[in-house]
Amino acid sequence: MAPTYELKDLRKVFDDGSVAVDGISLTIEPGEHVAFIGPSGAGKTTLFRILNLTLRPTAGTMRLGGVDVSGLGESELQKARRRIGTIYQQGNLVGRLRVVHNVLAGNLGRWSTTKALVSLISPQGVDVARRALGRVGISEKLYARTDELSGGQQQRVAIARVLVQDPDIILADEPVSSVDPSLAASIVALLRDLSAESRKTLLLNLHSVDLALASFPRIVGIQEGRILFDLSPEKVTPEMLRALYAGDDEAVDIERLNEILSVSGLCRPIRK
Amino acid sequence: MIVTKTSGDHSILASPRRLLFPWLVTGGFVALVVWSGLGIQVDMGALVGGEGRHQMAVYVKKLFPPDLSAPMLREALVGAIETFAISFVGSLLAVLIALPLSVLTTRTILYRGILYAGRRLGSGEKGFRVGVYASAKAVLNVLRTIPEIVWALIFVFLVGLGPFPGTLALGVHTGGVLGKLFGEVLEDVDPRPLETLRATGASRLQILFYGILPQALPQWTSYALYRWEVNIRAAAVLGFVGAGGLGQRIYISLSLFLEHQLLTLIIAVYIMVTLVDGLSAWLRRRLV
Amino acid sequence: MRSSRSAGFADRFGSKSAFPYLFGFFFVISFILSLRLAQVDPRLLVEPAALANLGRFVRGMFPPELSPSFLQVVGPAILETIQISVMGTVVACLLAIPLGLLATSSLTWSGILHERAGRFYQGLWFGPYALSRALLSLFRSIPELVWALLFVRAVGLGPFAGVLALGISYGGMLGKVYSEILEGANPRPLEALHSGGAGRLGIVLYGLLPQALPSLLSYTLYRWECAIRASALLGFVGAGGLGLQIELSMRMFQFNEILTLLGALFLLVAGVDFVSGRIRASLVR
Numbered sequence: 001m002a003p004t005y006e007l008k009d010l011r012k013v014f015d016d017g018s019v020a021v022d023g024i025s026l027t028i029e030p031g032e033h034v035a036f037i038g039p040s041g042a043g044k045t046t047l048f049r050i051l052n053l054t055l056r057p058t059a060g061t062m063r064l065g066g067v068d069v070s071g072l073g074e075s076e077l078q079k080a081r082r083r084i085g086t087i088y089q090q091g092n093l094v095g096r097l098r099v100v101h102n103v104l105a106g107n108l109g110r111w112s113t114t115k116a117l118v119s120l121i122s123p124q125g126v127d128v129a130r131r132a133l134g135r136v137g138i139s140e141k142l143y144a145r146t147d148e149l150s151g152g153q154q155q156r157v158a159i160a161r162v163l164v165q166d167p168d169i170i171l172a173d174e175p176v177s178s179v180d181p182s183l184a185a186s187i188v189a190l191l192r193d194l195s196a197e198s199r200k201t202l203l204l205n206l207h208s209v210d211l212a213l214a215s216f217p218r219i220v221g222i223q224e225g226r227i228l229f230d231l232s233p234e235k236v237t238p239e240m241l242r243a244l245y246a247g248d249d250e251a252v253d254i255e256r257l258n259e260i261l262s263v264s265g266l267c268r269p270i271r272k
Numbered sequence: 273m274i275v276t277k278t279s280g281d282h283s284i285l286a287s288p289r290r291l292l293f294p295w296l297v298t299g300g301f302v303a304l305v306v307w308s309g310l311g312i313q314v315d316m317g318a319l320v321g322g323e324g325r326h327q328m329a330v331y332v333k334k335l336f337p338p339d340l341s342a343p344m345l346r347e348a349l350v351g352a353i354e355t356f357a358i359s360f361v362g363s364l365l366a367v368l369i370a371l372p373l374s375v376l377t378t379r380t381i382l383y384r385g386i387l388y389a390g391r392r393l394g395s396g397e398k399g400f401r402v403g404v405y406a407s408a409k410a411v412l413n414v415l416r417t418i419p420e421i422v423w424a425l426i427f428v429f430l431v432g433l434g435p436f437p438g439t440l441a442l443g444v445h446t447g448g449v450l451g452k453l454f455g456e457v458l459e460d461v462d463p464r465p466l467e468t469l470r471a472t473g474a475s476r477l478q479i480l481f482y483g484i485l486p487q488a489l490p491q492w493t494s495y496a497l498y499r500w501e502v503n504i505r506a507a508a509v510l511g512f513v514g515a516g517g518l519g520q521r522i523y524i525s526l527s528l529f530l531e532h533q534l535l536t537l538i539i540a541v542y543i544m545v546t547l548v549d550g551l552s553a554w555l556r557r558r559l560v
Numbered sequence: 561m562r563s564s565r566s567a568g569f570a571d572r573f574g575s576k577s578a579f580p581y582l583f584g585f586f587f588v589i590s591f592i593l594s595l596r597l598a599q600v601d602p603r604l605l606v607e608p609a610a611l612a613n614l615g616r617f618v619r620g621m622f623p624p625e626l627s628p629s630f631l632q633v634v635g636p637a638i639l640e641t642i643q644i645s646v647m648g649t650v651v652a653c654l655l656a657i658p659l660g661l662l663a664t665s666s667l668t669w670s671g672i673l674h675e676r677a678g679r680f681y682q683g684l685w686f687g688p689y690a691l692s693r694a695l696l697s698l699f700r701s702i703p704e705l706v707w708a709l710l711f712v713r714a715v716g717l718g719p720f721a722g723v724l725a726l727g728i729s730y731g732g733m734l735g736k737v738y739s740e741i742l743e744g745a746n747p748r749p750l751e752a753l754h755s756g757g758a759g760r761l762g763i764v765l766y767g768l769l770p771q772a773l774p775s776l777l778s779y780t781l782y783r784w785e786c787a788i789r790a791s792a793l794l795g796f797v798g799a800g801g802l803g804l805q806i807e808l809s810m811r812m813f814q815f816n817e818i819l820t821l822l823g824a825l826f827l828l829v830a831g832v833d834f835v836s837g838r839i840r841a842s843l844v845r
Binding site: 116 | 672
Binding site for chain 3: 293297304305307308309311312327328330331332353354356357358360361362364413417418419421422425426429430431432434435436438439440505506508509512513516522526538541542545546549558
């Protein structure tokens with residue numbers, strides 16, 4: 001079976017000359033769960049936007065399920081996007097709409113315009129929405145106004161929407177960075193369970209290194225638009241992490257690193 | 273930003289009353305539209321169907337091509353400049369009228385609010401000020417409810433034909449409109465700097481000039497410039513009743529059935545309006 | 561002492577810019593020229609003839625004409641004015657919705673929705689975008705009264721011409737503001753819907769409209785308030801409503817009738833402003 005993603009020498013240069021992605025080559029097999037870590041501004045978000053077909057790379061090739069995407073026309077791209085579900089850090093639901101509409105919006109790739117319009121007045125397929133909300137634990141909020149929910153709850157609504165969309169690939173760009181840290185682990189676990197159940201490919205962008213190391217079988221470190229390492233978590237050494245976050249304002253310092261590593265039980269603490 | 277509301281648990285459906293109001297209003301509007309449509313016998317069918325379209329096509333053909341001869345162009349240019357002058361002076365006059373009236377209709381300047389905390393006005397003086405407030409408000413209402421064109425008629429009646437009555441009409445009417453808008457800005461002024469000024473012993477007049485007016489000025493300028501865009505359009509048409517500018521010339525062309533000239537003048541109006549719109553937007557960006 | 565909110569002119573330009581001086585210069589020149597061109601002569605206001613006319617006018621207004629025969633004319637005129645304003649606004653909306661959507665760059669060719677689209681595709685949509693912007697500009701830059709004149713010549717006297725005139729010119733204004741409101745919407749929900757494979761219309765229905773609807777409705781209601789005032793005046797060129805009556809009364813120097821008509825106009829405008837204001841306030845939920 002063809003790999004889900006096959007990236008070769010991907011580059012993205014923006015109009016102002018900044019190079020966000022600088023030669024990334026990567027292969028991701030179906031059903032894999034991969035976590036991307038790295039300092040802010042490293043290009044992870046840009047990479048994800050190329051992966052979910054909303055941004056066009058400046059150079060390099062990307063094959064999605066074996067098909068080269070650069071040759072695809074607009075309607076084929078739209079069909080391809082239906083197979084990729086994206087969860088963002090924040091602000092991607094419309095606050096004034098009721099939760100049920102935001103969740104059912106996952107169907108928009110499938111529905112005709114008439115059906116979409118009718119559903120705004122009389123929601124079509126409410127059970128699907130209710131079940132999806134049940135999977136994420138907030139089925140009672142079905143008819144609430146979305147801006148009345150907490151940050152964590154809104155992220156769950158976004159996940160429910162992706163469930164309704166039922167894609168083959170789930171991309172999550174820092175899904176828990178704006179959420180209470182105590183909830184972060186449960187949301188990441190939820191994403192992993194849901195993807196494992198239906199054998200979806202899951203790609204996560206994580207700001208929190210400990211969460212990534214603790215939860216994912218494959219870690220990709222991105223720095224300045226390039227892949228620094230692509231390993232399973234037990235092979236990730238503190239030196240690698242230090243190199244990855246070197247120069248980052250929120251860089252991990254030694255004390256914190258020791259904390260992370262001992263909590264995740266992965267390796268011995270480093271000496272100063 | 274994740275949007276949150278700190279309300280209670282409105283998880284299930286909204287209360288019945290909140291649901292009813294939008295439907296009532298929508299129903300009311302639908303009824304209003306249907307009644308209006310029947311009343312005017314709007315025959316959209318006739319419009320887009322043969323008869324109406326034919327009539328309009330015939331008339332449009334009469335308009336083209338525009339009369340671009342030298343005398344006509346000069347006439348249009350003179351008219352355009354006159355219209356510009358009417359709108360310009362009229363808008364300035366409006367601001368002149370609006371300034372005192374807006375102050376007099378701001379209760380927080382006249383008799384309550386932060387300027388008066390800590391000193392009580394005698395009932396006689398307060399009554400006087402309330403009276404001033406009420407009269408100023410009444411004047412504003414009269415000024416702005418009577419449409420420019422009616423004012424133009426009145427002033428033409430008073431001082432005769434020409435651009436001057438047009439300027440007066442614009443100034444007076446827009447003065448009322450701006451007076452109300454300026455007053456709203458004054459009422460919404462941030463009271464904290466005023467507190468500070470008062471604490472240093474500034475008199476009420478000083479607070480007005482150092483605290484209130486500087487805050488109001490940007491929004492006032494914005495309103496005045498925006499209103500200028502409205503005024504250039506009004507200035508163009510006031511001429512119908514003899515108040516000068518392009519409007520007067522349009523009226524003449526119409527009466528004499530000189531359609532080609534009419535088109536030239538309309539094009540001149542379009543150019544003038546677009547120019548002023550652009551100027552106004554540019555000034556708003558630079559000044560506000 | 562100065563509030564930090566009030567960046568005055570001086571703050572904005574600093575000491576080096578020449579702009580304030582240039583601006584001041586042009587302003588004064590324009591003002592003086594305009595005074596001449598507009599033939600401003602305040603003395604005319606206080607000339608004996610003017611004052612005599614003023615006296616005639618004011619004395620003639622009272623008492624207002626309230627005879628039943630006249631009121632029977634005023635009543636239908638009021639109703640007709642309302643009808644013109646409503647239908648005119650409806651026509652304006654019908655025009656403004658498609659044109660406004662097309663005139664929104666973030667929907668047609670720029671922004672996140674079109675990042676991946678090829679240049680050809682973008683170019684394809686730029687045409688309709690530019691065309692609709694041009695049309696909207698044309699519609700709203702020609703005053704309603706001029707449109708009314710044209711329509712009266714084209715389709716005859718009466719309220720229908722007024723409806724069309726209002727529809728076109730207000731359609732232009734509504735369309736432009738609609739596109740500005742839509743372009744100012746938060747693009748993130750749109751990006752989210754787009755990335756899930758939703759089509760343009762789906763993105764508009766589930767992402768743009770829910771955000772923009774209150775502002776769109778509010779401005780449309782505000783336009784209706786303006787439409788009431790405008791409808792009253794379209795009568796001056798034969799398009800029906802109160803304006804027609806005001807013009808007739810003015811021609812016949814029946815000032816007491818004018819007072820009644822102006823009073824009716826005042827009540828009408830106040831009524832519409834009130835209703836519209838209440839609805840707009842409830843939109844700000």
